[in-house]
Amino acid sequence: MQPSNVVPPARFGAQARLRALQSDIMELILDRELEPGDALPTENELCLALGVGRNTLRESLKVLQALGVIEIRHGFGMFVAPSNFEALADGLIFRGRLSLRHHGLEARQLVDVRHALEAGLIGSAMDEMTAEQLAAVEESVIRMEESAEAGEAFVEADAEFHRRLFEPLSNELLLNLLGVFWKVYRKIYTEVGPGVEDLPALAAVHRNIYSAVAAGDKARAARELTHHFEGFRQRIREAVGE
Amino acid sequence: MQPSNVVPPARFGAQARLRALQSDIMELILDRELEPGDALPTENELCLALGVGRNTLRESLKVLQALGVIEIRHGFGMFVAPSNFEALADGLIFRGRLSLRHHGLEARQLVDVRHALEAGLIGSAMDEMTAEQLAAVEESVIRMEESAEAGEAFVEADAEFHRRLFEPLSNELLLNLLGVFWKVYRKIYTEVGPGVEDLPALAAVHRNIYSAVAAGDKARAARELTHHFEGFRQRIREAVGE
DNA sequence: ACCGTAGCGGATGTCCCATGTCCCCCGAAC
DNA sequence: GTTCGGGGGACATGGGACATCCGCTACGGT
Incomplete structure (x- = not known):
């Protein structure tokens, strides 16, 4: 049978x-x-x-x-089906939120993974980036700055910025993975974040990343990315330290 | 109701x-x-x-x-439950095998993601590595060399080598993720790999990675890791090119 | 002849029930 | 005190019935 x-x-x-x-x-x-x-x-x-x-x-x-x-x-x-990482993101977000009830260990590790991914890959991405792609990255930064000036949050432009940053690697799978961690980051951010965000400062951080990339300075680009994440790690520590 | x-x-x-x-x-x-x-x-x-x-x-x-x-x-x-990425690995392995039936695009991307992860993170890992951890890495290399000499495959030592390489980052989540991609790599490797492996050469590649790490030469460590993966990318191209 | 719609067939979605299987707990026997 | 086995609770599996949804087709109006 x-x-x-x-x-x-x-x-x-x-x-x-x-x-x-x-x-x-x-x-x-x-x-x-x-x-x-x-x-x-x-x-x-x-x-x-x-x-x-x-x-x-x-x-x-x-x-x-x-x-x-x-x-x-x-x-x-x-x-x-074509690849789909939606469920993975949900699972990771859950684990991050769960850990925030205690010492936030996993939440920090999730952010660290994203940090490690982006800082580790930015160099290779810069090697492959074309002028058009660079211009697209700046376009995202400009949209952030405009939103910040208008006092509006810029979730979409943020996602786009990071996606465009690594598009030169032309690895759809990797972009999906980065997207998952972006989403996880975003969720944890809103969970522990302050009521009001300093939008201009956030836009400025992205502007700094962009200019390092535009200048072709890989070490500085990695450093700026680190700044982008360092403040957030601190905030997690404060949130669970209370 | x-x-x-x-x-x-x-x-x-x-x-x-x-x-x-x-x-x-x-x-x-x-x-x-x-x-x-x-x-x-x-x-x-x-x-x-x-x-x-x-x-x-x-x-x-x-x-x-x-x-x-x-x-x-x-x-x-x-x-x-504590984190568990088993199912994720199975899903990715499936996608890789599926793509091998065509042009192997996703299989190559999967390997690229692992490559990007390891090459991008090796620098940070070296910053944090203690003498004991370095010795543990070498111990794995030695086990590989012994197995190679005896003509035995060394799957376990390989997994251990890569795990120990990134243990200094003390990020369990990241180690799990790397473990997933190690497993995916391994599976794709056996799918397209040749009947016989050149065990001594494989052990030598790991020895080279180790010595670069021991010497504190980050750039060379990243380069040796790239070698580790480059041959494999070539083989995928050949396997689907036939 | 053209077009919109109602109906049909098939596939998945949801649910309940019966029975099988497994595991921990606890009491009895040694 | 230790070990073995029964009991009960909880999950595993299979089957059936009905609801819901989708794409297609055939009908009827224009």
Whole structure:
């Protein structure tokens, strides 16, 4: 009936079996040479093919959906999906917020990871940056400055600035990862941040980063990025130190 | 029937509702001030508290488990978990393998991300490294060399080497992330790798990295790491170019 | 002939229930 | 005091029923 890959003697841990089922589904996608965008078999067909019940199957399917492996469209079908890190961000944000209730260790580590990523990569990004890309970065800075002058927050321009900074690496996966940490940072920021932000100062920090990049001074660019994060680390310490 | 926080007019996408449920569960953990290791309410209690059926709840729960937010122990209960990136690695490995069927773009990007992480962080790690930690790194290299001489593969020593290299940063989260990319790299490596590995050469590469670190030469350390990855990028190109 | 809409079929979403499995706890026996 | 085994609670799995949604098609009006 089934390929014999089902339920050894159930002697394995339940957790391992669920992971095995996820692997089986991914293996099936690879075996059938499905490409992103292609439809998967229906739930019932998968139940039969994998020899598990619909509930069990759906639990694995949902996990794969959260991991961005598949996309599920209600009433239509399931498809191999392009990358999607949304769920990862949510999980990390949760961990950061959870840690803020204690000593904020993980929150600081999350910020440190973003810091390490950006400071470590800025040099390579500068090597590859074209004049157009540099101009795009400055455009984001200008939008920040305009917003700051008008007293408006500039979340969007901030995200764009950092994205454009690393676009020259032309690594979509890396940009997604940086985007995740940007989002995590942003969330932790609003959690521990002060009621009012010093918008002009924040815009100035980005202006400094830009000018270091424009000058081709990698060491200074990394240093300016460090400033960008250092103040925030301090604030976390204060927030949990109370 | 249910508390009324359910299904506005069901006008929302199904995907969004599932994500909202996950958020609700995480909010509930934060509200009740549960710490890692604490037990969550039972499934039935959560069903009542959140106003959803058990299956729907379980699908969200499994996602949170995969994200490392909670830990489910069969027959005992559910608990707030320490970080766990296992599922993330599986998802990334899948994407890499999937891309190898075509042009290997994502596989190369995955390797590039690991490269960028390690090369970008090695400098900071060297700043913080103590003599004991340096000795531990060399110990891993020696184990590699011994294994290579005996003609045995050294997967474990390899993982340990890279982990010890970045332990000085004392950022558990970052080490987990690097561990994920190590695992992804390893998997892609065995997928496209040659039947036989040049073990002595591989050990020598690590020896070179170590000596650059021991000498305190950051630029050379980053360069040696680049060598470590460059050959592999080439092999991916060959594997998909055939 | 064209277009808008109502209806149909199929697939996923949600839920409940029954049964299997596992784990911790505690009491009894040694 | 230690060990073994039963009990009870909690999760795991499977199946079925019904709700909901989506894309397609066929009908009817213009």
